[in-house]
Amino acid sequence: MSSNIRVEPLVFPESSGIDFGASVSNVDIEHLTDADFAAIREALFTHQVLVFKNQSHVTPKAQYELTHRFDPAAASKYGHGDTATGNKRSILHPDLRTIPHQPQVQVIGHGRVDEYEGLRDLRLKHPHHRTFHATAVPDHEDHDFTRFYRWHIDAALYGADLAPPVVTTLLAVKVPGGGRRQTCRYEDGSGDELDVPLGTTAFVNGEAMYDSLSEADKEFARTTKVEYAPHPYVWMSSARSRSDGLGLVSEGRELGIEDLPSPPDPKAVQILPMCWRNPVTGRLALQVHPSAVLALHLGDGTVIDDLERVRETVHRLQRPGIAPRRVYAHDWREGDLVLFHNRGVLHSVVGAFAEDEVRLFRQCNIAASHFPVGPRQQLGDQKVAAATAV
Numbered sequence: 463m464s465s466n467i468r469v470e471p472l473v474f475p476e477s478s479g480i481d482f483g484a485s486v487s488n489v490d491i492e493h494l495t496d497a498d499f500a501a502i503r504e505a506l507f508t509h510q511v512l513v514f515k516n517q518s519h520v521t522p523k524a525q526y527e528l529t530h531r532f533d534p535a536a537a538s539k540y541g542h543g544d545t546a547t548g549n550k551r552s553i554l555h556p557d558l559r560t561i562p563h564q565p566q567v568q569v570i571g572h573g574r575v576d577e578y579e580g581l582r583d584l585r586l587k588h589p590h591h592r593t594f595h596a597t598a599v600p601d602h603e604d605h606d607f608t609r610f611y612r613w614h615i616d617a618a619l620y621g622a623d624l625a626p627p628v629v630t631t632l633l634a635v636k637v638p639g640g641g642r643r644q645t646c647r648y649e650d651g652s653g654d655e656l657d658v659p660l661g662t663t664a665f666v667n668g669e670a671m672y673d674s675l676s677e678a679d680k681e682f683a684r685t686t687k688v689e690y691a692p693h694p695y696v697w698m699s700s701a702r703s704r705s706d707g708l709g710l711v712s713e714g715r716e717l718g719i720e721d722l723p724s725p726p727d728p729k730a731v732q733i734l735p736m737c738w739r740n741p742v743t744g745r746l747a748l749q750v751h752p753s754a755v756l757a758l759h760l761g762d763g764t765v766i767d768d769l770e771r772v773r774e775t776v777h778r779l780q781r782p783g784i785a786p787r788r789v790y791a792h793d794w795r796e797g798d799l800v801l802f803h804n805r806g807v808l809h810s811v812v813g814a815f816a817e818d819e820v821r822l823f824r825q826c827n828i829a830a831s832h833f834p835v836g837p838r839q840q841l842g843d844q845k846v847a848a849a850t851a852v
């Protein structure tokens with residue numbers, strides 16, 4: 463059976479360096495056939511980010527089922543498990559509310575909502591960079607200027623059974639009208655800035671990030687593994703971000719072992735390849751969660767555990783990939799469903815809403831059944847629930 467789904471690459475101005483993203487139409491997400499799903503899967507791994515317009519009718523259940531279909535062997539567990547969101551010190555805790563009848567789907571947003579999907583009296587807060595960055599846009603410029611909040615991959619990065627989700631789905635239920643725009647500043651000495659729609663989600667392509675490296679850096683990226691901190695989102699809770707949202711400033715503010723929710727478990731520590739292979743195209747993506755990195759394991763067996771040096775190295779490799787011309791800043795409209803390849807792109811929340819600007823989104827991702835495939839592995843050779851063996 464063939465599918466009638468239409469996939470059209472997003473169109474950008476000629477000066478743009480964005481080489482990913484596609485819109486998908488002629489599809490019924492509530493009743494996907496196997497052929498439809500096969501076409502969506504192929505499109506996702508080819509284009510990295512897919513935009514489905516006018517999907518307000520999609521239920522949390524259908525959103526979950528679409529997300530789960532990318533990894534049918536996965537247990538039905540939210541990508542961060544329970545611990546990251548359940549721990550009060552975790553930096554993820556204030557940003558998420560779980561839908562009671564579909565616990566893999568989270569509500570995020572900004573402002574007051576009386577009732578939504580069984581949740582009452584929601585008071586949502588869009589993350590603001592001033593709560594996470596070492597410096598901030600001055601208050602009097604906050605209406606017009608903003609920053610990338612935190613570039614990241616949706617992943618727990620700790621726990622033998624919490625492999626990084628393959629995909630994430632985001633549905634815009636409510637978006638403030640008005641078409642307000644802001645200027646996103648990097649403020650890292652480059653002078654870089656980017657005009658963005660209010661409350662955009664910014665995406666960059668990890669494959670382009672890898673492709674743009676020098677041959678020497680590609681070799682380094684292919685042969686290096688990244689060790690993530692135990693309980694990373696609690697560990698980093700007192701640390702502060704660089705102004706470009708791409709990793710943390712090294713000021714010694716990370717929590718000590720005694721302040722973590724439990725002593726680090728060597729079996730739960732995740733040491734992942736720096737590059738992850740696309741299961742359809744075979745391309746490599748430079749995929750590192752820059753805020754959660756703890757150490758680098760080089761191909762010759764050397765371990766770099768000087769945190770400042772680790773962060774400088776990762777930032778040097780990733781920063782060209784978030785140059786303004788490479789960032790896709792999605793202009794959210796109500797009913798937009800965005801599906802992204804979480805193992806092939808980095809993304810960031812952006813923007814600062816006013817008190818009365820209400821936004822309501824649903825997000826879903828599921829801890830994967832297998833860890834990402836590294837450069838030296840064959841596709842289909844994934845180790846299940848064995849992070850340190852990857």
Ligand SMILES: [Fe+2]
Pocket residue numbers: 614615616809
């Ligand atoms: Fe995210």
